[in-house]
Amino acid sequence: MTIQQLLSQRVQAALAAAGAPDAPAIVQPSGKPEFGDFQANGVMGAAKALKTNPRALAQAVVEQLDLDGIAEKIEIAGPGFINIHLAPEFLAGRLQAALTDDALGIARPVPQKVMVEYSSPNLAKEMHVGHLRSTIIGDAIARVLGFVGHDVARCNHVGDWGTQFGMLVAYLLETRQSGDAELELADLENFYRKAKVRFDEDAVFADTARNFVVKLQGGDAEVLALWQQFVAVSMAHCQEVYDKLGVGLTLDAVRGESAYNDDLPVVVSDLRAAGLLVEDQGAQVVFLPEFKNPEGEAQAMIIQKKDGGYLYATTDLAAVRYRHRTLDLKRVIYVVDARQSLHFQQLFTLSKKAGFAPADMVLEHVAFGTMMGEDGRPFKTRSGGTVKLVELIDEAIERAYALVSEKNPGLAEDTRRSIARAVGVGAVKYADLSKNRTSDYIFNWDTMLAFDGNTAPYLQYAYTRVQSVFRKAGDFNAAAALFIAEPAEKQLALLLAQFDEVIESVASTCQPHQLCGYLFNLAQQFSRFYEACPILAAEGAVRDSRLQLAALTARTLKTGLELLGIAVLDEM
RNA sequence: GUGCCCGUAGCUCAACUGGAUAGAGCAACGGCCUUCUAAGCCGUAGGUUACAGGUUCGAUUCCUGUCGGGUGCGCCA
Numbered sequence: 001m002t003i004q005q006l007l008s009q010r011v012q013a014a015l016a017a018a019g020a021p022d023a024p025a026i027v028q029p030s031g032k033p034e035f036g037d038f039q040a041n042g043v044m045g046a047a048k049a050l051k052t053n054p055r056a057l058a059q060a061v062v063e064q065l066d067l068d069g070i071a072e073k074i075e076i077a078g079p080g081f082i083n084i085h086l087a088p089e090f091l092a093g094r095l096q097a098a099l100t101d102d103a104l105g106i107a108r109p110v111p112q113k114v115m116v117e118y119s120s121p122n123l124a125k126e127m128h129v130g131h132l133r134s135t136i137i138g139d140a141i142a143r144v145l146g147f148v149g150h151d152v153a154r155c156n157h158v159g160d161w162g163t164q165f166g167m168l169v170a171y172l173l174e175t176r177q178s179g180d181a182e183l184e185l186a187d188l189e190n191f192y193r194k195a196k197v198r199f200d201e202d203a204v205f206a207d208t209a210r211n212f213v214v215k216l217q218g219g220d221a222e223v224l225a226l227w228q229q230f231v232a233v234s235m236a237h238c239q240e241v242y243d244k245l246g247v248g249l250t251l252d253a254v255r256g257e258s259a260y261n262d263d264l265p266v267v268v269s270d271l272r273a274a275g276l277l278v279e280d281q282g283a284q285v286v287f288l289p290e291f292k293n294p295e296g297e298a299q300a301m302i303i304q305k306k307d308g309g310y311l312y313a314t315t316d317l318a319a320v321r322y323r324h325r326t327l328d329l330k331r332v333i334y335v336v337d338a339r340q341s342l343h344f345q346q347l348f349t350l351s352k353k354a355g356f357a358p359a360d361m362v363l364e365h366v367a368f369g370t371m372m373g374e375d376g377r378p379f380k381t382r383s384g385g386t387v388k389l390v391e392l393i394d395e396a397i398e399r400a401y402a403l404v405s406e407k408n409p410g411l412a413e414d415t416r417r418s419i420a421r422a423v424g425v426g427a428v429k430y431a432d433l434s435k436n437r438t439s440d441y442i443f444n445w446d447t448m449l450a451f452d453g454n455t456a457p458y459l460q461y462a463y464t465r466v467q468s469v470f471r472k473a474g475d476f477n478a479a480a481a482l483f484i485a486e487p488a489e490k491q492l493a494l495l496l497a498q499f500d501e502v503i504e505s506v507a508s509t510c511q512p513h514q515l516c517g518y519l520f521n522l523a524q525q526f527s528r529f530y531e532a533c534p535i536l537a538a539e540g541a542v543r544d545s546r547l548q549l550a551a552l553t554a555r556t557l558k559t560g561l562e563l564l565g566i567a568v569l570d571e572m
Numbered sequence: 573g574u575g576c577c578c579g580u581a582g583c584u585c586a587a588c589u590g591g592a593u594a595g596a597g598c599a600a601c602g603g604c605c606u607u608c609u610a611a612g613c614c615g616u617a618g619g620u621u622a623c624a625g626g627u628u629c630g631a632u633u634c635c636u637g638u639c640g641g642g643u644g645c646g647c648c649a
Contacts, residue, residue: 004588028588031595041591044629054629078592079629122649159649257649283647293645294574305647312649339643341576369577370642407611435585439578440642446598447584451611453597454585461611469608505588517586520596527612536608550608572611 001107002501003094004029004038007084010067011040017064018057020046029498036075036083037494043080054080086494088484094497096482099552104559106500108149113328115153116142118335119242119249122159123234123256124168126188127241127389129379130337133368136429136565137437138335139247140512141366143563148507153327156249157319158238160231160256164192166213169226170205171195185233189388217261231256241389245425246565260318264310267318268303274354282306290349291342301346316347320363321356331362333510338367338438366510369440371432379443393425399449400424400457404572407451411571419572423449423457426566430456433564434516454520456566459557462523466554467570469535473547480544482552488532492525492549499556503563512564519560526553 001009004027011025023046030039043061047054058080065074065082073085098105118138121131138154146152171194175181184191198205215223235254242249268284271277276286284304291299303314323329334344344365351357373379381387401420404411411419431448435441451457470476484493495518502518505511535546558568 026591028591031587031592035592039591044591048629081592162649164648281646285646291645292575296574299575300646302647307647309647311647315649338577340649342644343649345576367577403611408609439585442584444584450598455597457611458597461609465609465612472608501588509588513586514588517588517596524596524613528614530608531604531613534608571609 002504003086003497004501006070007038007040007067010065010070011042011061011082014061014065015042015046018060020050020057020061023049030083033491035077035081036073036085038084038086040082040084043082047080058082088490088493091490091493091497092482092484095493095549095552098496098499099482099548099555103147103149104499104552104556106148106503112150112330113153114145114150114331114333115155115323115327115329116145116333116335117155117157118142119238119247120157120159120336121238123231123238124159124162124164125192126234127238128386129371129389129392130386131389132392132428133371133432133437134335134337135242135245135247135249136432137366137368137512138333139249140429140433140515140564141333141335141506141510142248143565144503144506144512144515147559147563148503150507153329154249154253155255156238156253158235158254158256160234161258161261161315163213165227165230166211166216167195167199167209168192168230169216169223170209170212171198172226172230174198174205185230188234188237241393244390244393245429246567248565257312257315260315260322263318263322264314267314267321268310271303271317271354276350276354277303286350288346288349288353291346299346301350313343313347316343317351317354317356320347320351324357324361329361331364333364333366335366335368338369341365341367364510366437368437372440372442374442374444376442393428396424396428396445396449397421398424399445400427403449403451408572415571419569422567422569423460423572426456426460426561429565430459430516433512434520436513437511454516456561457572459519459523459561460566460569460572462526463554463557463561463568464570464572465530466526466550466557469547469550470554471570472536476547477544478551480548481541482545482548483541485542486533488525488529489546489549492522492529492553495522495525496549496552496556499560515560515564519557519564522553522556522560526550526557 008025008027011027015023015025024042026041027038028041030036043058044054047057055076058076062074062076062082067074067084070087070090071084072087075083077083094105116138119131119135121127142152142154172181175184199209212223216227235251268277271286277284278287280300283302283306285300285302287298287300289298293299301313302311304310323332348363351363352359357363371379379387397420400423401416404416404419404423427448432441434454448455449457451461484490502515506515533546535543535550538546561568
């Protein structure tokens, strides 16, 4: 149980004892140090409901409040706030427990079968910056859910099906016959462009391409083999990006759109049997009264085109059903661009209505905004083209290398190279993760790679400072008692003790920026502690205790950064 | 036209979902290195939370309207 939950329970009980059994305690970390460590705000509302004086009720609550061994001081302030100052011994005890726990003392909820669907690029083309946010945010969420103990399945719902694959496969056959296939496939973007040119210019080629779509759908072995070859090459490109980014996606996570092909007619017939499907203008559609079109009528969701083809709504419905019936998932998180919000609302609504997912299955669209350039417009190259993801990552690493070489030229070339990888990739990820995902965000090389401010390099640097202390500390007693005396120690301890709260919150809200904000506060507070409280120059028990604080700080920073997919370094 | 999201310091962003005097970081200005990495720390300045109402003990947060921006709205994904 987190401190906040513990306090909440106790205040709740006190409120009940004071005559307000149904009033919420509303316990939060205090806004300012002079208001204590935590504050309970529930009294004002409760007093209102009971039509009594809030100060008097606060007094009654405090008299009933049992915080023995937890708080050293409880005050009533303002109109009826209850300010709680935690006892240093209590905090020290919490930290001591975290030190001896691999999971840093976080509470383990009942494990749940959860899926995070993320990245999901279209295999027809090379990955570009548009795939970055889903890939990074989804990976962080998957890591956090795994850390709290859930059974996490990662799903890369790649686009490996659709009409453009006929064209690509036809072009693949052509380049293979001329012996250039391997060369051409090395640059997928170019491959797609050339195939498109052939399609537009050559009627015979276009016919072949269309014919291949039909053969592909019909399961023609030869065309299927070509398709598989293309998909494999494209996936290898993706894997290169994932490896470079340090994202935990592998081939086992891939389950593309094509995997649901056989089930699509069944989805249609089941919807029809359920009385949900109607024919309209030649297409098979479901009208959902929950969503109105501009005319105020139920909005249509197309399940099958008039030419018999299926759409991604159909595939997504099949996927929901598979995830329930076969995988038995209790929660599915879709990390997808905010622009698809309406689609997901419709998908979730229809899935439940059609019985493809039970009412208590949690389906959530974890939406995110667009990545913008410094001009506030979608991020593009100078010439206006899309930026390839590999190139973006390489540039980040190059920029980091230049910075590290400038700051610390004494380090060996190899060392600087590996620092540059961690710093460059970390900077890109952190810049994204540290912002509220729902809004658009502005991509800026200089701010994300700055060594000061709320950036990955600052956090990585803070970590190396702690590591440096331990390099010089020699032997220290890992079982030493931890106690809190100085204000800087108290503030650091308080933050360390709130790690579990942040993790729990990120796991439920899927908002990694909360973890970023927390780690930044922690790093900053550690630096204050580092300035105010000499560690190695201290003696005896004080030295041991401060080393314990430093050790827990290091582990918390490392764990937190790794949950964001960011590597830590011993020196930089 | 209509649905959704958004508008907070010069800039980039927070504000634990209704709590106290709206906080950080850049940038600006001023301090602190013979002492654990100064890639750091301390301080100063910077605000009518787009605007106008409403709800209540209390609003950046909830409701209504206005203005401004983004994005979606039946055979792409």
